Amino acid sequence: MEFICLTLIITGITFSTADQFAVFGPVDPLVTVSDKDVILPCYLKPKISAVDMRVEWFRLDLKDSVVHLYEDHEDKNTNQLQSYRGRTEVFKDELQKGNTSLKLSRVQISDEGFYKCFIQSKTWSDDITVDLKVEALGSPPLITVDGFDVSGGLHLQCESKGWYPEPELVWLDSEGVTLTSETTDKQRETDGFRVKHMITVYNRDSKYHCRVKLRHHMMETEIIISSKMFNSWRSSVILISVVSVLSMIAGLLIAVFIYRHREQQRKDQRLKSEDQRLKNVRERLSLIEKGTVKDLKSLLRKYAVNVTLDPDSAHPDLIVSEDGKQVRYEEQSGTVKDGDQKLNYKFNVRLCVLGNEGFTSGCFYYEVQVKGLNGWFVGVARESVERKGVIKLNPESGFWMSGLRGKYQASESPYVYLPLSVAPQRVGVFVDYEEGRVSFYDVESMCHIYSFTNQSFNKKLYPVIWSVNSAPLIICDL
Numbered sequence: 183m184e185f186i187c188l189t190l191i192i193t194g195i196t197f198s199t200a201d202q203f204a205v206f207g208p209v210d211p212l213v214t215v216s217d218k219d220v221i222l223p224c225y226l227k228p229k230i231s232a233v234d235m236r237v238e239w240f241r242l243d244l245k246d247s248v249v250h251l252y253e254d255h256e257d258k259n260t261n262q263l264q265s266y267r268g269r270t271e272v273f274k275d276e277l278q279k280g281n282t283s284l285k286l287s288r289v290q291i292s293d294e295g296f297y298k299c300f301i302q303s304k305t306w307s308d309d310i311t312v313d314l315k316v317e318a319l320g321s322p323p324l325i326t327v328d329g330f331d332v333s334g335g336l337h338l339q340c341e342s343k344g345w346y347p348e349p350e351l352v353w354l355d356s357e358g359v360t361l362t363s364e365t366t367d368k369q370r371e372t373d374g375f376r377v378k379h380m381i382t383v384y385n386r387d388s389k390y391h392c393r394v395k396l397r398h399h400m401m402e403t404e405i406i407i408s409s410k411m412f413n414s415w416r417s418s419v420i421l422i423s424v425v426s427v428l429s430m431i432a433g434l435l436i437a438v439f440i441y442r443h444r445e446q447q448r449k450d451q452r453l454k455s456e457d458q459r460l461k462n463v464r465e466r467l468s469l470i471e472k473g474t475v476k477d478l479k480s481l482l483r484k485y486a487v488n489v490t491l492d493p494d495s496a497h498p499d500l501i502v503s504e505d506g507k508q509v510r511y512e513e514q515s516g517t518v519k520d521g522d523q524k525l526n527y528k529f530n531v532r533l534c535v536l537g538n539e540g541f542t543s544g545c546f547y548y549e550v551q552v553k554g555l556n557g558w559f560v561g562v563a564r565e566s567v568e569r570k571g572v573i574k575l576n577p578e579s580g581f582w583m584s585g586l587r588g589k590y591q592a593s594e595s596p597y598v599y600l601p602l603s604v605a606p607q608r609v610g611v612f613v614d615y616e617e618g619r620v621s622f623y624d625v626e627s628m629c630h631i632y633s634f635t636n637q638s639f640n641k642k643l644y645p646v647i648w649s650v651n652s653a654p655l656i657i658c659d660l
């Protein structure tokens with residue numbers, strides 16, 4: 183695990199001569215939706231003019247792969263790939279600022295791939311690769327009642343087309359349980375994938391959903407089958423099957439569609455942006471541990487929660503301030519009365535106190551001020567932790583904590599000592615419940631202190647503090 187406090191300064195590369203430069207672009211894949219325009223970012227550092235340079239964009243994954251060429255002050259696109267004709271552009275006004283980004287208009291599925299941005303001056307050259315991913319969002323799923331079988335089941339078929347890459351199609355019952363499709367069909371067409379699944383249902387008065395999902399996009403259609411319809415279909419089975427099979431199918435190709443796309447799409451949008459945000463946070467937190475992200479504070483504080491301490495849980499020698507924002511140690515004379523109801527909730531040996539509120543999902547973050555204190559631990563604890571006796575404050579016992587007791591340490595078993603070069607004044611605790619992460623940061627220097635990762639949380643987690651200081655440990659307002 184990681185415990186080195188990394189300095190998050192991206193040191194600039196020093197350039198020995200004026201015409202040397204480095205080329206920069208996006209590190210992560212660029213995802214775009216087909217038919218939209220997209221800018222593939224690429225720029226020089228330092229910001230010197232690229233007007234006199236050769237700017238070549240080409241596909242790494244194709245032969246004869248010129249996408250766009252700018253040379254001798256003009257576009258030279260005679261060898262350009264046919265499929266890019268008329269769709270590419272470098273920003274002439276931006277070149278003098280060292281911005282060699284490429285605009286690609288009306289993105290197609292076939293544009294997905296790796297793009298090299300290669301910049302050459304008379305004496306120097308450098309390049310980067312941009313990974314472009316294209317998504318095509320297909321049609322809303324279409325449900326058709328496609329006849330029935332002799333046992334009285336209805337065949338429901340769901341179809342959706344125009345997706346790229348291949349989407350996932352599922353049938354769900356009214357409880358949201360996935361149903362196994364009897365037949366599934368998928369085809370690759372020029373405008374993306376077409377998928378088709380069929381199920382047979384026997385339940386009256388029920389709802390079925392057909393859902394198509396692609397990464398964080400989702401579309402859903404619902405069909406409601408009332409018992410009245412079902413019965414009349416059933417009786418028609420008997421009736422019509424006597425008459426003619428053909429007319430039966432024709433007569434029953436009446437589809438019952440109830441679209442709820444608008445509402446669903448709004449819901450999806452919210453889910454999607456939350457998902458995406460979480461994904462970004464996770465990616466960036468792992469980058470922080472590698473020392474490459476600067477805006478740590480604002481990133482984490484998006485998840486700030488207002489932690490207050492629960493005096494009922496506190497060890498009798500821990501005095502929690504009225505507003506629940508401070509705790510200090512003060513030895514109490516005498517013992518607490520046995521009959522005290524609240525006694526059960528108290529830590530009786532460990533100098534611990536829990537927060538008032540616990541969390542069972544998502545991310546949360548809080549900061550404490552530990553300036554000048556010489557014995558403290560902060561972190562989170564499971565609601566059900568043992569509160570009596572000499573409990574170990576480690577993950578096995580349901581505590582995920584870091585702090586100072588003689589040395590900086592993470593309360594793993596055995597303890598992991600943290601070689602911090604600067605004493606943190608303020609410590610941030612970040613928890614990602616689903617990912618099983620508890621991370622600690624030095625807020626002032628924006629250094630990552632330590633992370634418990636890959637933990638599995640299945641109980642409520644509470645902020646927890648351990649302190650032996652007569653000076654208060656303060657929970658910061660964010």
Ligand SMILES: *[C@@H]1O[C@H](CO)[C@@H](O)[C@H](O)[C@H]1NC(C)=O
Pocket residue numbers: 221223224225273276281282283
């Ligand atoms: C480059 O220019 C384009 C078009 O004006 C702009 O969208 C993009 O943000 C610029 N990139 C940089 C790094 O300045």
Ligand SMILES: *[C@@H]1O[C@H](CO)[C@@H](O)[C@H](O)[C@H]1NC(C)=O
Pocket residue numbers: 488490659660
């Ligand atoms: C935190 O919660 C407490 C108690 O509910 C409240 O008094 C205080 O104003 C809150 N602080 C912030 C910053 O919201």
Ligand SMILES: *[C@@H]1O[C@H](CO)[C@@H](O)[C@H](O)[C@H]1NC(C)=O
Pocket residue numbers: 635636
């Ligand atoms: C987390 O656990 C998974 C499966 O148990 C393992 O494959 C992975 O390497 C672990 N990751 C870390 C960072 O320990």
